[in-house]
Amino acid sequence: MRIPLKTLINVGLLLLVIALLLTINFMASSYIQRVIISLGINIILVVSLNLSNGFTGVFSLGHVGFMAIGAYTAAILTLPLSLKAVNLPDLPTWLAGVEMSFLPATLIGGVLAALIALLIGLSLMRLSGNYVAVATMGFLVIVYAVLVNWDSMTRGARTFSGVPPYTTFWWVWGWAALTVYVVWRLARSSYGRKMMAIRDNEIAAQALGINVMRTRLLAFCVSAFFTAVAGALWAHFITAFSPKEFYFTQTFSIITMLVVGGMGSVSGSVLGTAAITVLSELLRNAERGINLGFIQIPPVYGASQILMAIIFILVIIYWPKGLLGGREIDFSRLFIRPQRQKKSEE
């Protein structure tokens, strides 16, 4: 098999970016290291969300529910036995004696979320447009209610703490690379074309013999799996969390990244995530007050959220397709002239 020059250039440049991140990671302060890890987690969240919302047109507002499932499942499994006895004294006996390492716990969280996605997807994937958005939001409300009230498993509304800090640069960026790879390959497979056909015109896709249900379910389950993985990574990064962190604020945050990057583009998701993560970190720092030398701006907590909301509305009004508008970044254009006659990637 001959690998096209274009792919080589793109992959090479991607590796360069990762190497750059790694260098920054080793040289920078622990604050920057934490930002790089949360960037990686956000990339997994947004790229996997894009598979269902952007490529398939199943606009889910409930993915944070899967994130919560991944986070809580993995955290319950990895919590050290001594802490389990203290924090979760009412765990069922078959769980009380379990202390797993990170990878199997993450995988179990992911698979559980995918199974739940399959279960609810069997019915929800029959809906479309606004209705699917609303029904998945209903799913989020249900997950939240369960988390808050299932004391024996989740400590209810109280903070779930003591999760071992297993998440490292390598775990996060390893999973992020895998997510990007899987979503990229899936989007470019025959399944991906079916997904986009369904998104663009469901009835026409059906008329062409595409199994709408199966294609949607595939996208929904795969994206639920990776979202839950991101949840598990996040749980072992933050180490203490409560159900309210898996609700509408988080939902809005990842959707902002998705929309800013442009739905239906993997590189757009990565770009949008990077832009919004960096921007929100900057704003969060600015919130604490800025000293401009001659004038001191007082701290205004919450202002970053307000600005994000304004940015979001402006993007929807003036740039409704996002930064990339469904196209992909092609680094090779910097070096070789794109072929005019046919799209070379097809």
Added chain:
Amino acid sequence: MTGFTNLIQQLINAFSIGSLYALMAIGLAMVFGILRLINFAHGDLIMVGSYTALLVQVAGMPFWVAALAGITASALAGLIMERVAYRPIRGAPEVSMLLTSFAVTIFLENTAILIFSPISRAFPAPSILTAALKYGTLRISSLDLIAIGVAIILLILLTLFVTRTKVGISMRAASEDLLAARLMGINVNKVIASAFLIGSMLAGVVGMLWSARVGKVDPLMGFYPVLKAFVATVIGGMGNLPGAVLGAYVLGFLEILLQGLLPATLTPFRDAFVFLALIILLLFRPNGILGPTAREKI
């Protein structure tokens, strides 16, 4: 308490909560009917109105002045919201509009947090609203009766408005077919603005009753009312006004029923059950209990 008085008590309860949902649901349904926009920020209009009323009361004004100010503030906020956020994206995909309304919610809630802090504040209500009427073992709060009464009066006025006035009729025409309405010379901007105005005023009224009921206000107070109102509009068929009202009362009764029937260990999951019911409904009757069952035509 005997079984019978308990039943009456619960019925009144269901009716009053259903009335509040109904007043909220109408605003959502009106806007959805014309624009296909699910306006999540509708709930925050409650918050805007209630905080305004609180401030006016703190300034020493009597409750009725505060309530009028609150309702006016809600109405203004609704109009501004339409002009600034929703008019520029009119005709955008449904989901983009829904997301915009989320952004508006985040904006309003965080602005309120910034100004008033996230801590809830007591909402002083006059004694006429908080009094309880007693008939033997039956205890009825006057607020419940007032909520029911206000809802009935407003619903009658609204019915007259949409059937008898020119703006009301144009509104129904616009919700049936926006393009055709425009071709008939209907000023769509005016119609949409009046839909927002009326919906927001109703939300303001709900704000006063709701705050008096729970006795406090906080920046996120609009969240659950709008979720519930939204469920109500789905039950009734989105964009269908009588449906929204019916759905709101159905939801009120459903909630009270769940509260009474669910075993004690499951009552905290009441919201989960309500949304489960919503999902099931969306699957089998996506156009609501009053809506047509027709499939999309090509």
